[in-house]
Amino acid sequence: MGKPDADGPGLPGLPPEWGRVIVPDDASALAAEAEQLRRELRDVVRPARPAGRGRSPFALPLLVLLVAVLTTVAGLVAVTWPRSGRPEAEPTHTPYAPPAGASGRPLPALxxxxxxxxxxxxxxxxxxxxxxxxxxxxxxxxxxxxxxxxxxxxxxxxxxxxxxxxxxxxxxxxxxxxxxxxxxxxxxxxxxxxxxxxxxxxxxxxxxxxxxxxxxxxxxxxxxxxxxxxxx
Structure with missing residues (x-):
């Protein structure tokens, strides 16, 4: 299951309208989303390409956007993946030692x-x-x-x-x-x-x-x- 970035509520460099980016623990979990995005891009590009003309003017910006999203997500997975296996620190046990300087003092008037x-x-x-x-x-x-x-x-x-x-x-x-x-x-x-x-x-x-x-x-x-x- 995915998890949000552990360093804060947002990620630097991404448009705020994208909302909160969830990073999956397994990069293969993005396969279905990537395939759906490719199908949508093909559906958008094909009608916009008139017969006998060159490629759609929207193809290049969409391709750049797709590469940027996949690169960002892959980088986030690489950064956050080691955190799941980070060992927890062992609790420190404080010895029960007598207070320093207590001996030799007069007993309080209680x-x-x-x-x-x-x-x-x-x-x-x-x-x-x-x-x-x-x-x-x-x-x-x-x-x-x-x-x-x-x-x-x-x-x-x-x-x-x-x-x-x-x-x-x-x-x-x-x-x-x-x-x-x-x-x-x-x-x-x-x-x-x-x-x-x-x-x-x-x-x-x-x-x-x-x-x-x-x-x-x-x-x-x-x-x-x-x-x-x-x-x-």
Whole structure:
């Protein structure tokens, strides 16, 4: 099936009254039109040629016009034909990397909310391991962090619109505070968007300084050394 020129609505050098030129994918598709045009030209030229006289004065202009049309169409087919087999570019996958310069900065003075929608100052919970669960509740990752957190370190889960209820942590594990960040202040501070199925961790020391950002918690080994030093 034919297709219009991919570079624009019109073609340079052709009369505008011709309308939009459709270029077929296969040049053989023009065979029927070319044969019909030749028959019409013969019908026009024959009556105009009186007996004993030379060829019709319209024959040469019509022949030139026919050659020009066929040449133009053939050129368009030659130009557009390779486009149908042009391979599509492979999508580029951007790695999920931690934001540059986030570590070493003080935690912003944000007020999060608990399940009763009461404000909770974030800096009042340090030292803490803050787990952003707006992309994934990830209860196993939360339970592992609570089990590894040393005494005095709070594990905080931060959801998006509302605090997510948590199951009680196992015996001896650190207390887990379930909070929410409806305004998205932490994500804006990190410049790190939420991803489905991914939990992000922030490790903050007792001075309120962000020690490390773990963009994607895959195992406890991603944060274990830093978590053990938060209570120092």
């Amino acid at each position: 007020d999060l909310v608990d399940a009763e929608q009461s404000p909770v100052p974030l800096r009042g919970l340090v030292p803490a391991m803050i787990i952003l669960v707006d992309g994934c509740a990830c209860p196993d990752a939360v339970a592992s962090a609570a089990a590894l957190a040393p005494t005095g370190v709070t594990v905080v889960t931060v959801a998006g619109a509302r605090a997510v209820p948590l199951s009680p942590p196992p015996g001896g594990a650190a207390t887990v505070r379930a909070l929410a960040d409806p305004a998205g202040g932490l994500r804006a501070f990190l410049r790190l968007p939420a991803r489905p199925g991914v939990a992000t961790a922030l490790l903050v020391d007792r001075a309120g300084v962000l020690v490390r950002v773990v963009p994607e918690i895959r195992s406890a080994d991603d944060y274990r050394p830093d978590l053990s030093r938060l209570a120092a």
